[in-house]
Amino acid sequence: MLPTVAILSFEGPDRYSLVGGLGTRVTELAQAFADEGRTAELYFVGDPALPAVEDVSSRLRYRRWCQWISAYHPGGVYDGESGKVDDFAASVPPFVAGEIVAPAAARGERALVLFEEWQTARAAIALDAVLRARGLRGAATLLWNANNTYGLDGVDWPALRSAATITTVSKYMKFELALRGQPALVVPNGIPPRLLDPPPVALVDGFRRAFDGRPALLKVGRFDPDKRWFQAVDAVAELRGAGYGARLLVRGGREPYGADVFARARSRGLSVAEVTADGRDAASLFAQLGAVREDVVHLRAFLPEDLLRAAYVAADAVLANSGKEPFGLVGLEVMASGGLAVCGSTGEEYAEPFVNAIVVDTEDGRELAEYLRAAVGDAAPARAMRAAGRATAARYTWPTVVEGFERKIAFAEMLQH
Numbered sequence: 001m002l003p004t005v006a007i008l009s010f011e012g013p014d015r016y017s018l019v020g021g022l023g024t025r026v027t028e029l030a031q032a033f034a035d036e037g038r039t040a041e042l043y044f045v046g047d048p049a050l051p052a053v054e055d056v057s058s059r060l061r062y063r064r065w066c067q068w069i070s071a072y073h074p075g076g077v078y079d080g081e082s083g084k085v086d087d088f089a090a091s092v093p094p095f096v097a098g099e100i101v102a103p104a105a106a107r108g109e110r111a112l113v114l115f116e117e118w119q120t121a122r123a124a125i126a127l128d129a130v131l132r133a134r135g136l137r138g139a140a141t142l143l144w145n146a147n148n149t150y151g152l153d154g155v156d157w158p159a160l161r162s163a164a165t166i167t168t169v170s171k172y173m174k175f176e177l178a179l180r181g182q183p184a185l186v187v188p189n190g191i192p193p194r195l196l197d198p199p200p201v202a203l204v205d206g207f208r209r210a211f212d213g214r215p216a217l218l219k220v221g222r223f224d225p226d227k228r229w230f231q232a233v234d235a236v237a238e239l240r241g242a243g244y245g246a247r248l249l250v251r252g253g254r255e256p257y258g259a260d261v262f263a264r265a266r267s268r269g270l271s272v273a274e275v276t277a278d279g280r281d282a283a284s285l286f287a288q289l290g291a292v293r294e295d296v297v298h299l300r301a302f303l304p305e306d307l308l309r310a311a312y313v314a315a316d317a318v319l320a321n322s323g324k325e326p327f328g329l330v331g332l333e334v335m336a337s338g339g340l341a342v343c344g345s346t347g348e349e350y351a352e353p354f355v356n357a358i359v360v361d362t363e364d365g366r367e368l369a370e371y372l373r374a375a376v377g378d379a380a381p382a383r384a385m386r387a388a389g390r391a392t393a394a395r396y397t398w399p400t401v402v403e404g405f406e407r408k409i410a411f412a413e414m415l416q417h
Contacts, residue, residue, distance in 0.1 A: 002038040003109040005030075006100045008092060008123060009116035010077055010084070012044025013062065016070065017077045019253075020222060021189070021329040022147055026116055028192050032398035034059040038112075041100065043092055045070060045077045045084055065092060085119050093127035101131060105139035112409060115144040118151030121160050128163030141413045143167050146184065148326050149176050157182055165412040169327040170347035176326075185408050188349075189327045190401035195336040196394055199309035206282055207314035210289035215239075215246040215376045218315040220308070223258035226324045228344070230264050234365020235319075235372060236295060237268035242369070244376050249289075249315070251299045251308075262296065270295040277301045312339030316382070317375050321360050321368060322346070331357065332396055335389030340375055340382050342368065350396060354381070356388035 011023035046064025073080035328348035
């Protein structure tokens with residue numbers, strides 16, 4: 001059996017912990033290591049109402065951390081963030097040293113410990129110190145990964161670089177770290193192989209019937225200016241002005257910027273409606289979607305994976321058009337499902353303009369509208385891009401990514417030996 005791996009992250013698989021791509025990344029990466037034959041443990045700031053320890057399988061264990069703090073902060077993983085950062089940095093390192101690294105050393109193995117994002121930087125530094133104090137530093141390989149630029153200005157870079165090998169998810173992020181004087185190894189994100197299976201036909205057909213022949217654009221993500229929500233709204237207004245009756249389906253978060261997005265839509269002459277439905281009742285959702293005629297539809301519903309993937313396929317295009325995207329996991333998930341992805345041009349290195357995706361270079365809605373006209377007005381290019389997108393996604397499944405990751409781990413072990 002391969003040595004044990006511990007993954008330390010704020011986000012994780014719980015609804016309480018799953019905010020964006022980070023939670024998806026660590027959950028699937030932990031599963032991929034377990035599938036490879038390692039014993040994997042995922043440490044994350046979990047739902048306070050769920051068990052502190054959960055054995056997902058014989059090789060995969062979840063450890064929910066900071067639950068005593070989370071009980072006072074029901075708003076999610078980042079509610080009460082500073083206290084959780086402090087607690088995580090103080091309590092996780094000695095536990096991992098004793099429960100993961102020490103047993104590995106006794107077996108003559110070298111444990112792998114992966115830290116994700118700025119919230120765990122202090123924990124990485126602390127674990128390095130604990131292991132050195134206990135004479136165990138040679139029994140562990142420490143990697144710290146940057147998924148985004150958020151919080152990087154507060155990282156103690158000399159201490160972190162001394163404690164762990166720094167990795168990141170794209171050449172774009174490697175460049176961002178280089179601007180801060182930090183060299184990094186690039187290990188891309190991946191997707192689980194199951195996403196290459198087509199979503200249920202009945203769900204895809206349900207969305208198409210609800211769209212009633214009108215071109216439908218879908219955008220899923222946090223309400224954040226970086227996601228270029230205004231560009232999406234402006235593109236719909238431009239398309240409608242050109243005679244294309246496109247409408248935009250929005251599945252956003254709870255961020256206050258959402259009010260600005262819908263105000264922008266109204267200022268461009270677009271009508272706005274809300275659809276609130278239980279995503280577990282697909283028939284009700286389809287009925288409500290079919291009943292509204294507004295230009296922008298705010299879906300206030302949790303969409304399970306199969307339903308979301310069906311929406312990706314049924315929509316004429318999925319707008320993952322971020323202005324600053326470290327990797328772009330949504331775009332890759334759209335491609336795997338068989339949808340047509342619209343990406344930005346930062347970390348989405350897998351996206352080839354007009355080959356496997358639509359790629360926008362600016363935040364101008366007119367650029368996006370121009371490119372979308374081809375997808376809305378001519379089915380042949382759209383079909384070709386969808387097919388090429390699925391082929392691309394097949395190269396980014398976690399088993400393939402982990403195979404390359406193991407080579408980077410071997411290099412990190414050499415550096416830390």
